[in-house]
Amino acid sequence: MSDLYFEEEEFTSQFNGQTIKRIAQQAQPYWKWVLGFLLLIGIVSLQDAIFTYLSKLIIDEGIVVGNRPRLIQLITIYASMIIVQASGVLGFIYLAANLGERIQYDLRRKMFNHLQALSFSYFDKTPVGWIMSRVTSDAGRIADLITWGLIDTTWAVLNLTVSLVFMFIINWQLALVMSLILPILIVIAAQFQKRILTAFRQVRKLNSKLTGVYNENITGVRVVKALTREEKNLQEFDESASHLYRSAYRAAWLSALFLPTVQIVGATALGAIVWYGGWQITIGGLTVGGLQAFISYLTFMLFPIQDLARVYAEMQGSVASAERIFSLIDAKPEIVDRPDAIDPGAIRGDIEFEDVEFYYTQDKPVLADFNLRVKQGETIALVGPTGGGKSTIVNLVCRFYEPKAGIIRMGGLDYTSLTLHGIQSRIGMVLQTPHLFSGTIRENIRYGRLDATDAEVEEAARLAHAHEFIVTLEKGYDSEVGEGGNLLSTGQKQLVSLARAVLAQPDIFIMDEATSSVDTLTEALIQQGMETLMKGCTSFIIAHRLSTIKKADRILVIENGRIAEMGSHAELIRARGHYYSLYTKQFRQETEQQRIDEAFEREKIPLTI
Ligand SMILES: Nc1ncnc2c1ncn2[C@@H]1O[C@H](COP(=O)(O)OP(=O)(O)OP(=O)(O)O)[C@@H](O)[C@H]1O
Ligand SMILES: [Mg+2]
Known part of the structure; x- marks a missing residue:
């Protein structure tokens, strides 16, 4: 609901010349199509006007004077023009639609590519829903604007101009009267359409609010009942619903009023023409066919006027869509390679934090004067209270964010002198909620x-101890994992991501609370897989479970962005400080569990019951 809100609220109601220019620039590579389109639509609208003029000739020179050969001649011209007309219409609609789709494709591609380049900080600030609607509905709107905006505007402008020219040819005085009435009609129609569109937008906005109210009440039905909030909720719902009703009523009323208004103004113009034209006929200034053609031109003009008004109103929404798309494309990634950055090929040597300062938002420092040196091949475990800064430390190692002050060195070099790819391709990560991509298990392991080869994939899966569960699946390595891997259990997903990390043979291995939600058996498997992987890797392990970190070379207790304590498991237990109390508080339960497990093992009772 909030995402929809986000979109609706952002609507700008002004035309922005710059944005329109930029949209036009998107069409530049396809100028041949645009040219072809303009040519075809030009021919079609000229013919449209000629048709009416031909009818005038058919009446005046064929029917009224009874000239058969002339009548046949004119009708033949009429018929052959219709064929050209039909092909022209087909051609320009095809070209415009193609152009719209093509530009939509280009924009989506640009956005996708750009999103991959943007830094994490962008995604912290930007809701996923907002980005999604840029890529889907906004891009779609641009395509519509280009296709139908182009067709309707060009068609309307051409039709109006050509019709007016022909009117002047038939009778300039009458045409002059018409050209005075025309702007009034356009302004009225445009004003109407603008209001109608605003009203409908309001309806959409309220509708999404109401959906939200429904949603919250249905998903939270237990809480609603438990706290007997029914009456209050109904009252709130009533308010939203009646607001929606009033807006929808207004929108419907405005739309209903639109056509009759245009028709009344049009009919007035028609009345003026019939009155003035009739008088002109009596004095010989106009023929009957001429007056008929005039009336046709006028009725003909009403459509382009309505179209123009509608396109004008819709365009404002589309221009806002374009603005949002461009704002995404223009967003600069915060972390980029320096021009002289090098790809080290492998990351060897120590990883060092020197006086590192970091915050996500300026008013809330996370790390201050943080110093740490991790030797190559060392396994560091990070523990500590929630929000302490553990994930932040590994985010900095991955260079998803960069220090605001201080230096991080890898192998003695400031890591900003290395390429992002050079660093990130050397890091293997397994996260608490591991992310798999739709596709097969094999594709996921091979992702990085x-x-x-298939043999290497299997080898990696064996090392990660994922092979065991994979072969029990019906299709083995070719089993689909579903969107985000949701056909697998969390533990299975972690095993697959471990295999993925093993295959990538990283220099740095990072695991962020990866084993907190799996059963002890799976955890033991993951543990074994990790140990294989960690050989030769510099590793950062964030875990709450004691068993995972006991074997680490050094354990760091991170509290409020500082290292509160550091040492091996035995040292820290002996010290009876933070780690000790964490251990006794948080891990007592686990050791209990372990004791039970061991007892089960001794008695040879299967653990799975
Ligand atoms: N993307 C973000 N944007 C803004 N603030 C953030 C962001 N990520 C973390 N923080 C803040 O930074 C601080 C440290 O967070 P961090 O994720 O490093 O903690 P953690 O030690 O990993 O905690 P946990 O054990 O719960 O995972 C917290 O106060 C958190 O609110
Ligand atoms: Mg964390």
Whole structure:
């Protein structure tokens, strides 16, 4: 609901010349199509006007004077023109639609590519829903604007101009009267359409609010009942619903009023023409066919006027869509390679934090004067209270964010002198909620190293101890994992991501609370897989479970962005400080569990019951 709100609220109601220019620039590579379109639509609208003029000739020179050969001649011209007309219409609609789709494709591609380049900080600030609607509905709106905006505007402008020219040819005095009435009609129609559109937008906004109210009440039905909030909720719902009703009523009323108004103004113009034209006929200034053609032109003009008004109103929404798309494309990634950055190929040597300062938002420092040196091949465990800064430390190692002050060195070099790819391709990560991509298990393991053979994939899965569960699946390595891997359990997903990390043979291995939600058996498997992987890797392990970190070379207790304590498990237990109390508080339960597990093992009772 909030995402929809986000979109609706952002609507700007002004035309922005700059944005329109930029949209036009998107069409530049396809100028041949645009040219072809303009040519065809030009021919079609000229013919439209000629048709009416031909009818005038058919009446005046064929029917009224009874000239058969002339009548046949004119009708033949009429018929052959219709064929040209039909092909022209087909051609320009095809070209405009193609152009719209093509530009939509280009914009989506640009956005996708740009999103991959943007830094994490962008995604912190920007809701996923907002980005999604840029890529889907906003891009779609641009396509519509280009296709139908182009067709309707060009068609309307051409039709109006050509009709007016022909009117002047038939009778300039009458045409002059018409050209005075025309702007009034356009202004009225445009004003109407603008209001109608605003009213409908308001309806949409309220509708999404109401959906939200429904949603919250249905999903939270237990809480509603438990707290007997029914009456109050109904009252709130009533308010939203009646607001929606009033807006919808207004929108419907305005739309209903639109056509009759245009028709009344049109009919007045028609009346003026019949009155003035009739008088002109009596004095010989106009023929009957001429007056008929005039009336046709006028009725003809009403459509382009309505179209123009509608396009004008819709365009404002589309221009706002374009603005949002461009704001995404223009967003600069915060972290980019320096021009002289090098790809080290492998990351060897120590990882060092020197006086590192970091915050996500300026008013809330997370790390201050943080110093740490991790030796190559060392396993560091990070523990500590929630929000302490553990994930932040590994985010900085991955260079998803960069320090605001201070330096992080890898192998003695400031890591900003290395390329992002050079660093990130050397890091293997397994997260608490591991992310898999739709596709098969094999594709997921191969995700970071596309050239790996099937044998290498299997080897990695064996090392990660994922092989065992994979072979029990019906299709083995070719089993689909579903969107985000949701056909697998969390533990299975973690095993697959471990295999993925093993295959990538990283220099740095990072695990962020990866084993907190799996059963002890799976955890033991993951543990074994990790140990294989960590050989030769510099590793950062964030875990709450004691068993995972006990074997770490050093354990760091992170509290409020500082290292509160550091040492091996035995040292820290002996010290009876933070770690000790964390251990006794948080891990007592786990050791209990372990004791039970061990007892089960001794008695040879299967653990799975
Ligand atoms: N993307 C973000 N934007 C803004 N603030 C953030 C962001 N991520 C974390 N923080 C803040 O930074 C601080 C440290 O967070 P961090 O995620 O590093 O903690 P953590 O030690 O990993 O906690 P946990 O054990 O719960 O995972 C917290 O106060 C958190 O609110
Ligand atoms: Mg964390």
